[in-house]
Amino acid sequence: MEQGTIKITIDDKEIWAKDGQSVVEAARENHIFIPTLCDYKSLKPAGTCRLCTVKIGGRFVSACTTTVSNGMKVENESSEIKDIRKSLIEMLFVEGNHMCPSCEKSGNCDLQALAYRYQMTAPRFPFSFTNRRLDASLPHLILEHNRCIQCLRCVRGVRAKDGRDLFGFVDRGAKIHITVDKTVEEAFSEKTAAAAMAICPVGALIQKGGAYQTPIGDRKYDLHPIGSEIESNIEQSGGSHDTKS
């Protein structure tokens, strides 16, 4: 274990963390998986999905937006936390229309993979049967609003060359949905479509012609359950996202 400056405990495991790290980052470096949907690589944490909920000092907090401090004790794998995460996954499923067998992202979808990990069967909440628009007006990208979980990864992570945002949100409450700024030239490019599909954790952004580059059965989570690459510390090959940014 590489020694950092701060010692924390996650469940029964004492680990070293670095100053300024989030609990998610510290856990990941020490091969402990904390699930996330809105968190993504170098993006600033948003804490919107709450899948990374842990218990610290008797309070439920999001691990992606909580910075480590010396002596911190984190509850990550208790039955209580697991059930909270499972219920959050169930809520996302009933709030949208996630028909996994017919979704182009099946096998590469973080939400689907987490549902398997937390053994979701029938959600405990009623389905809302929303009927949102499917926008196929861009030359290379389909926006399937029925599958959007509003994680804001596309908004935070896909930008034009001049730094302008390409994706944004409009409306409020249940009507909230993503939009693409069609006044920016890059919105129409194949590269943007590929980047958007790669960053979206579900099948809400699909690159036209790019969805089946990896056959079903050989995809990321068809081969390895979500979290296993962190827990086993093995760089896994094959079945990555269909598109590369």
Ligand code: SF4
């Ligand atoms: S389109 Fe995808 S990346 Fe963008 S907010 Fe919705 S789920 Fe997240």
